[in-house]
Amino acid sequence: MKLNRYGLPPLEYMHCGFVTSARPHAPLSAKSSGSRYIGGYATRYRKAHVHKGRFEIMMPGCFATTLLKQQVVRFLVDHDEGQLVATTEDGLKLYSDEIGLAFTLSVPDTDAGYSAYSAVKSGDLPCMSVGYESLETERKVIDGDDVYFVRTARLNEISLVKRGAVSQAYAKIIDRPDLDLVRAASSRAADTNAIDSQLDALKSKADIAASAVADSFADLQRLLGKLDTNEAHLG
Numbered sequence: 001m002k003l004n005r006y007g008l009p010p011l012e013y014m015h016c017g018f019v020t021s022a023r024p025h026a027p028l029s030a031k032s033s034g035s036r037y038i039g040g041y042a043t044r045y046r047k048a049h050v051h052k053g054r055f056e057i058m059m060p061g062c063f064a065t066t067l068l069k070q071q072v073v074r075f076l077v078d079h080d081e082g083q084l085v086a087t088t089e090d091g092l093k094l095y096s097d098e099i100g101l102a103f104t105l106s107v108p109d110t111d112a113g114y115s116a117y118s119a120v121k122s123g124d125l126p127c128m129s130v131g132y133e134s135l136e137t138e139r140k141v142i143d144g145d146d147v148y149f150v151r152t153a154r155l156n157e158i159s160l161v162k163r164g165a166v167s168q169a170y171a172k173i174i175d176r177p178d179l180d181l182v183r184a185a186s187s188r189a190a191d192t193n194a195i196d197s198q199l200d201a202l203k204s205k206a207d208i209a210a211s212a213v214a215d216s217f218a219d220l221q222r223l224l225g226k227l228d229t230n231e232a233h234l235g
Contacts, residue, residue, distance in 0.1 A: 036107040036117050039182040040171040042158040043130045044100035048147065049165035055147040056134065060098055063132075066155040067096060074157040075105055077116060079131055085116045085160075094155075095179050100169070101130065103158060104177040116160055120171045128171050129164035131157040 045060045077083035091106040107113045119125040136152035
């Protein structure tokens with residue numbers, strides 16, 4: 001009987017013949033065929049946006065405490081805790097510069113990781129958003145509107161989204177977890193950022209106006225309800 005390369009006889013398999021060689025299985029899906037990376041800016045500093053019904057502007061360094069204390073920050077999809085992709089403990093890296101809060105993600109070999117990677121690659125979820133709590137703010141009146149400058153905030157999570165509050169915050173596929181690649185992509189998009197900033201300002205004012213209209217309509221409904229009640233009592 002011919003011996004294999006280990007000097008052992010072939011293995012008999014269920015009385016149906018002998019196993020003379022074996023090869024490893026191919027990957028079950030594309031998600032396990034090599035390292036994958038996502039990078040971008042989770043948010044941009046000095047950009048007005050609506051947060052909890054008011055104008056806020058995140059300033060450089062506002063997340064310094066979170067980063068210095070290495071607090072755990074989650075990477076989610078659509079701010080949904082049920083769609084956790086990774087954390088700063090397993091693949092997510094955050095960097096704060098003068099532009100904003102940059103990130104790189106070594107995509108985990110999981111269903112959630114593969115789904116997030118595919119959504120970015122296809123363009124279904126090209127934007128980013130941050131989940132944070134404002135801790136220290138400075139209020140200023142600009143063009144008749146109260147604007148809150150966020151000096152200190154607690155960063156809880158960053159999320160892939162269809163459209164974020166700050167449109168210049170984005171996610172892209174990158175070749176390696178290199179901040180320079182993220183900054184290069186940001187520079188190439190500089191020409192569109194001025195237009196995006198104007199659109200952001202208009203969108204923010206529209207959101208505030210829509211909220212005010214909704215509140216006024218709700219007040220009117222409550223008033224009409226009271227009038228109907230009074231008429232019923234009088235009748």
